[in-house]
Amino acid sequence: MAAGYDYEEAPGTYDDANRQDVGYDPNFVPDSVKSFVVHLYRHIREKNVYEIHQMYEISFQTLSDRLFKDTPWPSVDAVAHYVDNDQVFCLLYREMWFRHLYARLSPTLKQRIDSWDNYCSLFQVVLHRVVNMQLPNQWLWDMVDEFVYQFQSFCQYRAKMKNKTEQEIALLRQFDQAWNVYGVLNYLQAFVEKSNIIQILEQEKEGGEQFTATDGYDYSGGSNVLKVLGYFSMVGLLRVHCLLGDYQTGLKCLLPIDISQQGVYTSVIGSHIATIYHYGFANLMMRRYVEAIHEFNKILLYIYKTKQYHQKSPQYEQILKKNEQMYALLAICLSLCPQVKLVEETVNSQLREKYGEKMARMQRYDDEAFAIYDELFSYACPKFITPSAPSFEEPLVNYNQDAYRLQLKLFLYEVKQQQLLSGVRTFLKVYSTISLGKLANYMEVDETTLRSILLTYKHKTHAVDSDGKIISNADLDFYIDDDMIHVVESKSVKRYGDYFLRQIVKLEGVITDMDRIKLE
Amino acid sequence: MGRETPKQQQQVSYTVEQLVAVNPYNPDIVPELENYVNEQVSSQTYSLDANLCLLRLYQFEPERMSTQIVARILVKALMAMPAPDFSLCLFLIPERVQMEEQFKTLIVLSHYLETGRFRQFWDEAAKSRHIVEAVPGFEQAIQAYAIHVLSLTYQKIPRSVLAEAINIEGLSLDKFLEHQAANSGWILEKGHVRGQLIVLPRNEFNHPELKKSATETVPLEHITRIFPILG
Numbered sequence: 001m002a003a004g005y006d007y008e009e010a011p012g013t014y015d016d017a018n019r020q021d022v023g024y025d026p027n028f029v030p031d032s033v034k035s036f037v038v039h040l041y042r043h044i045r046e047k048n049v050y051e052i053h054q055m056y057e058i059s060f061q062t063l064s065d066r067l068f069k070d071t072p073w074p075s076v077d078a079v080a081h082y083v084d085n086d087q088v089f090c091l092l093y094r095e096m097w098f099r100h101l102y103a104r105l106s107p108t109l110k111q112r113i114d115s116w117d118n119y120c121s122l123f124q125v126v127l128h129r130v131v132n133m134q135l136p137n138q139w140l141w142d143m144v145d146e147f148v149y150q151f152q153s154f155c156q157y158r159a160k161m162k163n164k165t166e167q168e169i170a171l172l173r174q175f176d177q178a179w180n181v182y183g184v185l186n187y188l189q190a191f192v193e194k195s196n197i198i199q200i201l202e203q204e205k206e207g208g209e210q211f212t213a214t215d216g217y218d219y220s221g222g223s224n225v226l227k228v229l230g231y232f233s234m235v236g237l238l239r240v241h242c243l244l245g246d247y248q249t250g251l252k253c254l255l256p257i258d259i260s261q262q263g264v265y266t267s268v269i270g271s272h273i274a275t276i277y278h279y280g281f282a283n284l285m286m287r288r289y290v291e292a293i294h295e296f297n298k299i300l301l302y303i304y305k306t307k308q309y310h311q312k313s314p315q316y317e318q319i320l321k322k323n324e325q326m327y328a329l330l331a332i333c334l335s336l337c338p339q340v341k342l343v344e345e346t347v348n349s350q351l352r353e354k355y356g357e358k359m360a361r362m363q364r365y366d367d368e369a370f371a372i373y374d375e376l377f378s379y380a381c382p383k384f385i386t387p388s389a390p391s392f393e394e395p396l397v398n399y400n401q402d403a404y405r406l407q408l409k410l411f412l413y414e415v416k417q418q419q420l421l422s423g424v425r426t427f428l429k430v431y432s433t434i435s436l437g438k439l440a441n442y443m444e445v446d447e448t449t450l451r452s453i454l455l456t457y458k459h460k461t462h463a464v465d466s467d468g469k470i471i472s473n474a475d476l477d478f479y480i481d482d483d484m485i486h487v488v489e490s491k492s493v494k495r496y497g498d499y500f501l502r503q504i505v506k507l508e509g510v511i512t513d514m515d516r517i518k519l520e
Numbered sequence: 521m522g523r524e525t526p527k528q529q530q531q532v533s534y535t536v537e538q539l540v541a542v543n544p545y546n547p548d549i550v551p552e553l554e555n556y557v558n559e560q561v562s563s564q565t566y567s568l569d570a571n572l573c574l575l576r577l578y579q580f581e582p583e584r585m586s587t588q589i590v591a592r593i594l595v596k597a598l599m600a601m602p603a604p605d606f607s608l609c610l611f612l613i614p615e616r617v618q619m620e621e622q623f624k625t626l627i628v629l630s631h632y633l634e635t636g637r638f639r640q641f642w643d644e645a646a647k648s649r650h651i652v653e654a655v656p657g658f659e660q661a662i663q664a665y666a667i668h669v670l671s672l673t674y675q676k677i678p679r680s681v682l683a684e685a686i687n688i689e690g691l692s693l694d695k696f697l698e699h700q701a702a703n704s705g706w707i708l709e710k711g712h713v714r715g716q717l718i719v720l721p722r723n724e725f726n727h728p729e730l731k732k733s734a735t736e737t738v739p740l741e742h743i744t745r746i747f748p749i750l751g
Contacts, residue, residue, distance in 0.1 A: 181580050185545040244579065245611035249544075249572055285611070287604055387580050406615050410607060417634050448639075451681060455636025458672040462725065464603045470672075472725065479726040481675045482717055488728040501742055508749045 026075035032063055033074055034082055037093065041083040044092075044133055049217065053136035056096075061314050064100055072105065073097050088131070091122040099146050102153070109168050112154055116178040119147055123187050126226055127194050134224050137216060141268045144232040147184070148239050154179040155385035159400035161392075169392060181387035185240060188233040195230025198256045216264045231257075231264050235271060238278050243385045245407055247282035251466070254279060259295070269306075270315050273299065273322045280329060281382065285411070287463050289337035290473040296330045300347045324354075328380035331355035332373065335362040336418060337461075338425075339475050365419040373415050377408055418460055420453045428476045428487050436483045454480065540573045547584075550577050554589050557596075564657045566596055568605050575612040587617065594626045595652060598633070599661035602668060606630045622651055638666055638685040663687070672725040676709070679716040 036059055043051040064073075076094050083089045098115040101107055107115070122143075125131065158172065158179075177183065192198065203209040216228040234253055241250030257265055259279060266272045276299040283292040303323050310316050330351060334340065340348065351359075358376070362369045384403035423443055427434070440450040461474035477488045536556045539549050553574035560566055571593045578585040590613060597605035610618065610627070617623060625648050632641035641662070645652050652658045666685040670677060683689050688696050697718065700706040707719035724731040 182545050182547065189545060244576065246572055246576055246608075247611070248568065248608050249576070252569070286608070388582050402615065407611065409615070410610055414607065417631070452636040452638075455669050455673055456634070458725070459602060459634065459636065459669050462602070462672055468603070470602070470725070477725075477728060479675050479728065480673055480677070482678060501746060504746050504749060508746075 024071040027078045029074045029078050037079045041089050047134045049134050056139050072101050094118045109171050113175045113178040131223050131225050137267050140228045141232050141271045144236045148236050151184045156400050160398045161396035162398045188236045191230045191233040195226045197230035201256050212263050215267050235275050242278050242382050247285045251282050289333045293333045293342045296326050297343050301344050325380040327354050328376040331359050337473050365422045421457050432487050434485050540570050544573045557589050561655050595655045601665040642687040671720050675726050676717045676719050
């Protein structure tokens with residue numbers, strides 16, 4: 001197992017309340033904060049989505065950097081009277097308050113529990129009351145994203161029982177419903193159902209509804225909050241299922257979103273990346289390597305072209321991190337399924353630079369190779385969790401690595417099963433026909449073993465796709481006629497259909513332009 | 521559970537599938553899902569989604585896990601090969617449970633099937649009758665998988681290789697071959713040096729010239745995008 005693998009999180013075992021208290025007065029409200037909440041409150045009431053977005057994305061960050069580098073924002077009680085004690089605004093403010101805390105400081109157990117309570121209250125308002133706001137997609141995505149993140153963080157925190165204080169254990173026992181897995185999953189599911197988002201997306205395909213076309217915003221006087229939260233919750237569900245190791249169900253939850261097209265999920269870069277990262281990872285674990293390579297290739301190219309526009313954004317670091325992780329996953333996929341033709345030129349050269357040497361070593365399938373697979377998997381995988389409540393019996397242990405260890409072990413097991421295929425591939429590249437006897441000789445195995453190896457090659461390179469069909473992902477293929485192996489090189493992929501479609505659209509564009517000129 | 525009429529059975533599975541689709545994150549449905557596993561075993565049906573749902577719930581509350589039910593789920597998953605269902609289930613089963621004897625055996629069986637080692641598989645399965653005989657249809661399902669992989673690989677296969685893979689010999693094999701020849705397009709060729717050769721049906725995997733280039737099929741949705749232009 002890769003040494004030094006740990007979930008990056010500032011250690012939360014000491015009493016962080018002390019750290020936070022130094023120089024922090026929860027009731028002190030600087031003028032800039034007063035101005036911030038007053039204006040934000042007004043914009044939300046007036047549904048000025050653009051201004052809300054500017055304040056949410058930029059002003060909040062600027063103020064945080066300037067005044068709250070390592071302390072929390074003023075407490076909600078201190079600012080409530082500036083905003084008419086509006087319940088919904090206070091819940092939103094608190095959500096941002098906790099998010100800032102998690103990002104800059106280390107939450108205490110009590111704060112984790114309070115944050116859970118806040119999400120429950122906020123979500124219940126959205127689910128059960130008629131909410132009249134329009135909020136920017138960025139904010140709505142951040143809510144879902146942060147909700148899942150805090151759940152993941154809590155599971156990891158809770159699983160480290162060894163050094164828990166008596167106080168912490170008592171709190172955990174008392175508030176055993178906080179961040180329980182049923183609650184988290186059921187909220188996400190409730191958003192999906194109550195928003196009717198699946199039916200909306202269906203109807204949109206037939207031209208009945210407008211959702212993607214308006215980026216999820218409601219231009220007929222209503223609210224986008226429930227619908228868009230429902231939409232992003234599908235990505236949230238995919239993410240939670242990946243954390244649990246249930247890749248099949250995760251992909252099922254994402255099914256209503258067509259990732260071959262633009263959509264609301266691409267309207268926020270964080271959502272776009274999270275979706276494809278988890279989609280690709282799930283496909284990798286389900287051995288659908290071609291599908292994973294295809295999607296990683298697309299998003300890595302997209303990030304390459306667009307990351308410069310996000311340099312000032314607070315998400316920039318996360319974007320870079322996910323970018324690196326996806327290159328690692330792509331390296332793994334291509335080592336297990338060598339189909340370099342699927343990778344675009346720019347992405348390929350980046351890949352060679354980062355992992356060229358490692359990929360060469362991975363394909364040797366010796367002990368060193370397994371160590372590299374281990375390393376890359378551990379670096380790039382999601383932070384798997386154990387969702388069940390801890391045992392409070394002595395001796396208290398840390399079990400926060402159990403889930404990760406299991407996924408890694410099963411992944412390496414699969415890699416090991418493919419070990420002998422590398423040797424076969426080398427020989428198949430060189431011969432167009434070869435007898436079983438001769439090949440068995442070269443590979444220093446008996447004929448029966450060779451037959452098994454060849455069957456393994458066929459089985460592992462022919463995956464079952466989501467519709468139950470068999471698709472070959474072999475670059476090099478063969479068939480056996482009694483005792484002769486006939487090698488078949490797969491035809492290079494020329495996408496004539498796509499090419500013609502593109503040219504048709506282009507030509508239409510040119511004709512339209514020309515028509516316009518004539519009329520003028 | 522007693523003998524249920526087919527109509528009743530159909531009603532039960534309809535409800536369970538609905539539950540899994542609509543209300544899967546609910547600890548109260550564990551007993552129904554467990555019953556459903558037993559029903560899948562006895563009526564030779566299969567539902568991966570329902571079984572994954574149950575394994576997830578076991579993950580949420582490990583004290584409720586029934587290793588007997590989990591073992592049955594794994595056997596059913598094995599029967600679903602070449603689909604990767606077996607590993608999908610393993611991802612959800614804690615490591616310490618996987619270390620138990622019956623699960624270690626099932627993992628070994630899966631390993632043999634994944635790596636085309638059919639003789640070793642049938643040997644091991646014979647030693648573990650209590651596990652595999654508890655699930656009707658097991659033998660046929662594995663034989664179907666074996667034939668599937670052989671069909672990807674061979675245009676013509678020696679009788680002995682086939683026999684070892686599907687664990688049928690002698691007169692039973694003769695009958696089996698006749699049946700396949702009559703119904704599935706197998707052709708039995710008279711012996712060469714090593715005896716009978718069986719010609720398996722042609723498909724795009726053992727006859728590459730039959731492979732429709734995937735690139736030549738354009739999905740309908742892509743064409744619909746240019747309907748406004750064509751129209």
